[in-house]
Amino acid sequence: MTTQSTALLAGDTQTDGRSASEPAGRGSVIASARGLVKTYGSGDTAVQALAGIDVDFVRGELTAIMGPSGSGKSTLMHCMAGLDTVTAGTVVIDGEDVGRMNQRQLTRLRRTRLGFIFQAFNLVPTLTAAENITLPLDIARRPVDRTHFDAIVAAVGLAKRLHHRPNELSGGQQQRVACARALVAKPAVIFADEPTGNLDSKSSAELLGFLRRSVDDLGQTVVMVTHDPRAATYAHRVLFLADGLLVGELTNPTQASVLEVLGSLGANDLAADDESGVAATSVGH
Numbered sequence: 001m002t003t004q005s006t007a008l009l010a011g012d013t014q015t016d017g018r019s020a021s022e023p024a025g026r027g028s029v030i031a032s033a034r035g036l037v038k039t040y041g042s043g044d045t046a047v048q049a050l051a052g053i054d055v056d057f058v059r060g061e062l063t064a065i066m067g068p069s070g071s072g073k074s075t076l077m078h079c080m081a082g083l084d085t086v087t088a089g090t091v092v093i094d095g096e097d098v099g100r101m102n103q104r105q106l107t108r109l110r111r112t113r114l115g116f117i118f119q120a121f122n123l124v125p126t127l128t129a130a131e132n133i134t135l136p137l138d139i140a141r142r143p144v145d146r147t148h149f150d151a152i153v154a155a156v157g158l159a160k161r162l163h164h165r166p167n168e169l170s171g172g173q174q175q176r177v178a179c180a181r182a183l184v185a186k187p188a189v190i191f192a193d194e195p196t197g198n199l200d201s202k203s204s205a206e207l208l209g210f211l212r213r214s215v216d217d218l219g220q221t222v223v224m225v226t227h228d229p230r231a232a233t234y235a236h237r238v239l240f241l242a243d244g245l246l247v248g249e250l251t252n253p254t255q256a257s258v259l260e261v262l263g264s265l266g267a268n269d270l271a272a273d274d275e276s277g278v279a280a281t282s283v284g285h
């Protein structure tokens, strides 16, 4: 088992607090956007989803993106991940200018350098959990690093479920398969769009804990869109969008600090998560 894989399971750290497998480059910028504009449609029906965003995502960090409904969170994620074209501006992932890529290069980028986790787990129903996890590598015709695979499967607690098909797994287990699938190719960045949107609070906490450990122990980089202030507390940093603009940022977020910013953005309806134990109205807005 590699040192990195062991660290994911055991959480071993050096005496200075760094992970024993501290990857080179942690803290440097892995993905960035400059002057990012996205307009859907044209003329009278045009909608400006992103109105000029400059943002850097840092290697080895979990960044949450929050904001009111329609503020541009998913659009930002899709543009960063090369899933949608941009109207203006630049997106650079791991040193590569996404806007200059043709479709073939974009597909290759998504397959080999990026991982995705969506609210709807997007597993292939006819494949087993194991086959779903290795699917990105199989499609890219890359070999499976069995040591890494075993470590991820153990860490997400799926060792006894590998031969089950998605309909034989709970929602939480299915999302853990999706999470393992995103991690197995050791991507530069994992983009997660509402990854806990369909999960109960226990499964959400397990998944978020795992995502955070993949960042802390493996140096994985994760960008996650969420409406849930509790989910955002697993992030190192929270970015807030409103009307297609970046309007705020929190480091080391707490539920109260997240709710306070969301309240100031008029997103109380989203922030009033009845399981959070903290009502949006209690922060004085």
Ligand SMILES: Nc1ncnc2c1ncn2[C@@H]1O[C@H](COP(=O)(O)OP(=O)(O)OP(=O)(O)O)[C@@H](O)[C@H]1O
Pocket: 040, 041, 047, 048, 049, 067, 068, 069, 070, 071, 072, 073, 074, 075, 076
């Ligand atoms: N394919 C599309 N065609 C036209 N307009 C779109 C399209 N996708 C998004 N929009 C619009 O762009 C704006 C931003 O949408 P986006 O989905 O990025 O917001 P969001 O912050 O992720 O919202 P939510 O929290 O509700 O998921 C919205 O006004 C939305 O209606």
